[in-house]
Amino acid sequence: MYFSDVIGNKVPVERINPSFIRRSPIALDVLRLDQLHKVISGNKWFKLKCHLKEAQCRGINTLLSFGGVWSNHLHAMAAAGHLLGFKTIGIVRGEKPVNPSAMLQDAESWGMKLVYVSRSEYRQRYQPEFHRILLNQLSLSSEQVLVIPEGGSGELGVKGCEDILSAGSVVLADYDEIWMACGTGATLAGVIRSTQGAAWVRGFPVLKGVDFLNADIRQYLEPSDDRWSLELNHHCGGYGKTTPELIQFIKEFERETGVPLDPVYTGKLLLALKHKVESGDMPQPMRLLLVHTGGLQGRRGFSEWNSD
Numbered sequence: 001m002y003f004s005d006v007i008g009n010k011v012p013v014e015r016i017n018p019s020f021i022r023r024s025p026i027a028l029d030v031l032r033l034d035q036l037h038k039v040i041s042g043n044k045w046f047k048l049k050c051h052l053k054e055a056q057c058r059g060i061n062t063l064l065s066f067g068g069v070w071s072n073h074l075h076a077m078a079a080a081g082h083l084l085g086f087k088t089i090g091i092v093r094g095e096k097p098v099n100p101s102a103m104l105q106d107a108e109s110w111g112m113k114l115v116y117v118s119r120s121e122y123r124q125r126y127q128p129e130f131h132r133i134l135l136n137q138l139s140l141s142s143e144q145v146l147v148i149p150e151g152g153s154g155e156l157g158v159k160g161c162e163d164i165l166s167a168g169s170v171v172l173a174d175y176d177e178i179w180m181a182c183g184t185g186a187t188l189a190g191v192i193r194s195t196q197g198a199a200w201v202r203g204f205p206v207l208k209g210v211d212f213l214n215a216d217i218r219q220y221l222e223p224s225d226d227r228w229s230l231e232l233n234h235h236c237g238g239y240g241k242t243t244p245e246l247i248q249f250i251k252e253f254e255r256e257t258g259v260p261l262d263p264v265y266t267g268k269l270l271l272a273l274k275h276k277v278e279s280g281d282m283p284q285p286m287r288l289l290l291v292h293t294g295g296l297q298g299r300r301g302f303s304e305w306n307s308d
Contacts, residue, residue, distance in 0.1 A: 010167060010168070010169065011031065011032050011033055011035050011036050011167050011168050012032045012035060012168065013029050013030070013031050013032070013168045013169070013170065013289070014029065014030050014032055014259070015027070015028070015029050016028055016029070016030055016257045016259060017257075018253055018256050018257055018270075018274075019256060020273075020274045020277055020278065021273075021277055024277045024282060025282075025283070025284060025285035025286065026277070026282060026285075026286050026288055027285075027286070027287045027288065028273075028288050028290065029175075029287075029288070029289050029290070030259060030289075030290045030291075030292050031164070031165070031168045031170065031289060031290070031291045031292060032168075032259075032292050033046075033164065033167070033168075033291060033292050033293055033294050034260070034266075034292050034293075034294040034295075034296055036167070036294070039075075039076075039079045039297075040076045040079045040080055040083075041076075041294040041295075041296070041297075042072070042076075042292070042293045042294015042295055042296075043161065043164065043187045043291075043293040043294060044072050044073055044075075044076035044077075044152060044294065044295075045076060045080070046160040046161045046163060046164050046167075046187070046190070047073070047151065047152030047153065047157040047160055047161060047186060047187065048073075048076060048077060048080055048148070048152045048157075048160065049160045049163075050156040050157070050159045050160040051063070051146065051148045051152060051154075051156045051157065051160075052080060052084065052086070054146060054156060055086065055146040058146070060143075060144065060145065060146045061085070061086055061087055061144075062086065062087040062088070062089065062140065062144055062145045062146070063077060063081055063086050063087070063088050063089070063145070063146050063148055064088075064089040064090075064091065064131075064134070064135075064145050064146070064147050064148065065077055065088075065089075065090065065091070065147070065148040065149070065150065065152070066090075066091045066092075066093070066122070066125045066149075066150040067090060067091075067092065067093070067150060067151070068092065068093045068094070069092060069093075069094065069097060069100070069101045069103065069104055070101050070103050070240070070298055070301045071090075071092075071103065072103075072294070072295045072297070072298055073150070073151045073152050074090040074092070074103070074104075074107055074112070075103045075106055075107055075297060076152075077090070077112075077148065077152070078090065078106065078107035078108075078110040078111070078112035079106070079110055081110065081111065081112065082110035082111055087111070087113075088107075088110075088111065088112040088113070089112065089113045089114075089115060089138065089145070090104075090107055090112050090113070090114050090115070091115050091117055091122070091125070091134065092104070092114055092115065092116050092117070093117065093119060093122040094116065094117075094118070094119055094122070095116055095118075096114075096116045101300075101301060102297075102300040102301070103297065103298065103300070103301070106297075113138075115134070115137075115138070125150055126149070126150075131147050150184075151183060151184045151186065152186070153184045153185075153186035154186070155220065157186045157187075157190075158186050158189045158190045158193070158220045159190065160190065161186060161187045161189070161190020161191060161194075162190045162191075162193050162194040163190075163194070164187070164190065164191055164194070164291065165178075165191060165194050165195070166194070170289065172195055172198035172199050173198065174287060174289075175199050175287045175288065175289045176199065176200065176286050176287045176288065177199060177200045177201070177202055177286060177287075177288055177289070178191065178195070178199050178200070178201045178202070178288075178289045178290075178291065179201075179202045179203075179204065179269060179273070179288065179289070179290050179291070180201075180202075180203060180204070180269065180290065180291035180293060181203075181204045181205075181206050181265035181266055181268055181269040181293060182203040182204065182205050182206070182213070182230075183205070183206060183207065183239070183265070184216065185203065185205075185213050185216050185217040186220070187291075187293065188201065188203040188217055188228070189217045189220040189221060190220075191291070192217075192221060192225050192227075192228045193220070193221065193225060195227070196225075197224070197225070197226075197227045199227070199289075200227050200228065200229075201227065201228040202228065202229055202230075202231060203217075203228065203229070203230045203231070204230075204231045204234050204268065204269050204272050205230060205231075205232060205234075205235060206235050206236075206238075206239055206264060206265055206268055207235060207238060207239045208235050208237065208238035208239070208241075210230075210232065211232070213230060214230060217230075231272065234268055234269075234271070234272035234275070235268065236268055236271070239264070240264055240301075242263045242302065245271070246263060246267055246268065246271055247263065247302075249267070249270070249271050249274065250263060250267045250270075250271075253267075253270060259292070260296055261292075261296075262294070262295040262296050262298055262299055263299065263302055264295055264298055265293050265295050266290075266292050266293055266294075266295070269290060270290070273288075273290070
């Protein structure tokens, strides 16, 4: 089956005008990766697709990867496996919860085998010896399984993310800067590579204390890929953390624009823009493209959206 039979190749770019930028010199567009697919939405598909192609080329039909109980990556991999005919195994951090998250329930419904490991074991997720132990426990060999790094990162994940801007038919000459939230930095690295210096790319990490992220991203880039930067102080307390201001902002933004946001990634990105505008940090005219990286299914993990 061709991937394009399951996942569309194009996503819209929308011009939005929320109240906080109406008196600023900013023209704001949003690349709606959240509209790529009803389940496998956002950047997770782009990070997965080259891994899936690698498995197909090698005749491998089982995928194994890692994540937490609310992992967007495991959720997307389980859905992709179900739709494209792959068996999937999710190595989940921590003990099996009494009440599994909605994400894990979805993954199991799509046929993913979930294996729970202790947090100390999970810290070995990048070690080949740990992979060998896991495969032995599952009575599988390395020839039968493609191990995908946590979050779908690695070189194949970065390569897939080079297609993000083309999925929206983005014309780089139309923008001064491209902004996106980031976790591991793989998506950001792919977008940086695809721009070839034609626009400044700015990443907003959603984790606290990630000075190391510069080096993690740079390993995937050429020295000439130097038109990018990270903004480290817009994480709202750290990964998965929220503030009352963030939640209120997301709900007001959605009422104004009709664009849904998640509180882990893109919500923090838009709040960062609001803070910069209100502080006078963006006094010059700017044509700005924000990348909406999806993750909306994860809102079910926050009480503010449990009734959605």
